[in-house]
Amino acid sequence: MSQEALPTGQEPAAEWAGAATESFADFADRVDGKEDVPLRASLAGGVATLTLDRPHRRNSLDLTLSRHLLLGLMCAGDDPRVRTVVITGSGGAFCAGDDVESVRRWRLGD
Template identity: 55%
Template sequence: MPHTVIVERHGAVALVTLHRPEARNALDLALKEELLAALGKVGSDPGVRAVVLTGAGPAFCVGQDLREHVESLESGAWATQRTVERHYGPIAQALTTMPKPVVAAVHGACVGAGLGIALACDLRVLADDAVLGTAFGGVGLTFDTGLSATLTWAVGAARARELVLLGDTFDAASAVAWGIAGRVVPADDVLPTALEIAARLAAGPPLAHAASKRLVAAATARPLAASLAAEAEEQDRLGRTADHREAVDAFLAHRQPSFDGR
């Protein structure tokens, strides 16, 4: 069987590509399992300092492969596969807890679980041809891939309700206006831009990046006092690292710092 996820290295950046272009990267069982494995591998590789996630062909990802889903419903396999619990949840968890930044390069259709995957990444670069949406209500389902949390955090509860209940798609400009993404670029530039951002992140302080991801992920689930305590703990730990000392020395010497994760 051909691989449905391709991992390439660009220096300290890992490029992870969903590779079912003929199906617009619809998430079948093979792709979900390969994506989970790939995220685990790049997440634990000390040589990888940042990750770019994209899709091959005309779309980023159109969500669950409905042809496979219908077959699993008819055979009864759906009840035992528990794909939300075994695949979609762990994919979101792997992306949000990976101790390194992940940049989504989104083009074409990005709907359903595809939107969940994009929002589980830390940063998003959108092509000007991107079309996004929740799509769940159209098939009688609701959120998965952490989207009930990540979409609400990004756009607020009122708009999240509107997007899931009405199911309307939206364009890249709206996504930026609502806080889902940081920038829109021409379609041909989306991957080079994401790789450029990831290279910049890869040259940055890996321990501080990991700490920042932890703090942001936990902030919405705990009171301010707990967040203040966590910030103090993270800053105390980072203040004792060689990376912090290197950054201070570099600032005083008017040179670029070199971080090695110590």
């Protein structure tokens, strides 16, 4: 499945169910520093930080980033060690909004 493809079949249910049982620290360990994940995550002193990491696109939301951001928020919401969530962006921008080029490619099947 391409990074931009929407999950189909039972895949999303399994992934979302997994998020419900995964601690935020485990989520952060799983995604942080991976080249194909445009999100950084950390937990310190009860503060969960999610950093949008697509500075070359002004941190605009494509399907991959949106999916990981949602999973991170779900893990943070279910983790009793998380007291606060901070969402920030890398580079000079927080988030430019939706990545319209990504949506166009997805709609055209590219």
